[in-house]
Amino acid sequence: MADPTALFLAGDGHAVLMLHGLSSSPLELRFLARFLNAEGFTACAPLLPGYSAGSKEATMERWLDAAMREYDALAARFTRVSICGLSIGAALALALAHRRPQAQSLVLLSLTLSYDGWAIPWYRFLLNWAYYTPLRKRWRYREAAPFGLRNEALRAKIARAMQRNDFSEVGPSTISLPALHQAGRLASSVRTLVRDIKTDCLIVHAIDDETSSPRNAQFVAGNIRAAFLRTIWLDDSYHMITSDNEREIVARETALFLRESEVAHGGDEGGKQPVVSKALARRLRQLAALGKERV
Numbered sequence: 001m002a003d004p005t006a007l008f009l010a011g012d013g014h015a016v017l018m019l020h021g022l023s024s025s026p027l028e029l030r031f032l033a034r035f036l037n038a039e040g041f042t043a044c045a046p047l048l049p050g051y052s053a054g055s056k057e058a059t060m061e062r063w064l065d066a067a068m069r070e071y072d073a074l075a076a077r078f079t080r081v082s083i084c085g086l087s088i089g090a091a092l093a094l095a096l097a098h099r100r101p102q103a104q105s106l107v108l109l110s111l112t113l114s115y116d117g118w119a120i121p122w123y124r125f126l127l128n129w130a131y132y133t134p135l136r137k138r139w140r141y142r143e144a145a146p147f148g149l150r151n152e153a154l155r156a157k158i159a160r161a162m163q164r165n166d167f168s169e170v171g172p173s174t175i176s177l178p179a180l181h182q183a184g185r186l187a188s189s190v191r192t193l194v195r196d197i198k199t200d201c202l203i204v205h206a207i208d209d210e211t212s213s214p215r216n217a218q219f220v221a222g223n224i225r226a227a228f229l230r231t232i233w234l235d236d237s238y239h240m241i242t243s244d245n246e247r248e249i250v251a252r253e254t255a256l257f258l259r260e261s262e263v264a265h266g267g268d269e270g271g272k273q274p275v276v277s278k279a280l281a282r283r284l285r286q287l288a289a290l291g292k293e294r295v
Contacts, residue, residue, distance in 0.1 A: 007030060011041045016033075019048070019083070028240070083199075091113055110212060148238050150208070204250055205233060
């Protein structure tokens with residue numbers, strides 16, 4: 001398979017640092033990057049050593065160091081820098097925003113602080129234990145259908161790529177146990193930082209996300225101290241919302257929020273009201289009720 005490559009699309013003085021998912025590549029963010037660039041933004045989706053596909057595994061501290069270097073390089077060239085992250089990349093984006101509070105805004109897509117979606121295997125809880133056994137060097141989690149996609153045609157295309165052990169626009173075919181362990185460490189760390197983050201924040205999450213349940217987004221929305229906060233729920237996508245049925249909505253709402261943040265940075269508390277239809281609100285209440293029953 002071809003090596004992953006970084007994306008850089010030059011635009012205006014507002015640069016968006018885009019962080020892809022765990023052990024993956026900027027391909028996951030290509031559609032969004034192109035859309036943002038067409039709207040005038042500078043879009044940068046880098047490869048991070050130790051985090052991106054094709055690089056030697058490293059600790060989550062190294063991931064954050066690499067993300068800070070990318071942020072600082074953009075801040076030296078552009079008037080504004082916003083941070084956008086997908087999946088575990090959204091957790092990394094939160095950690096980066098904590099280290100770089102001067103960021104213009106923060107966009108969290110399919111935020112993953114816990115692998116608790118409906119398609120996660122029952123044995124997921126055993127992986128933290130397995131990390132401390134000889135399995136650490138041999139076992140890899142293999143992605144399976146639906147591959148984060150509600151769109152069946154795209155899902156079939158991705159399935160063929162996964163059979164070839166390729167990474168694709170929705171991520172890698174396998175993820176190592178050390179990478180998953182470091183992702184867990186990152187998520188645990190971020191949970192303790194959220195209340196200290198004040199950066200303008202957009203959260204976009206699918207209510208049927210099979211990898212990370214809506215509780216991930218709800219936790220951040222309920223604890224982050226952003227003065228300008230918007231939450232958008234999608235009802236026709238799974239985890240990979242930058243590639244799935246509603247990718248145009250994701251791109252359009254992201255561009256709109258970034259421009260609004262330029263004007264309303266530090267806006268009033270009214271920005272904290274989530275954007276959600278009555279039908280979706282009812283669905284979320286149903287999901288919450290089911291969660292309580294299981295407990």
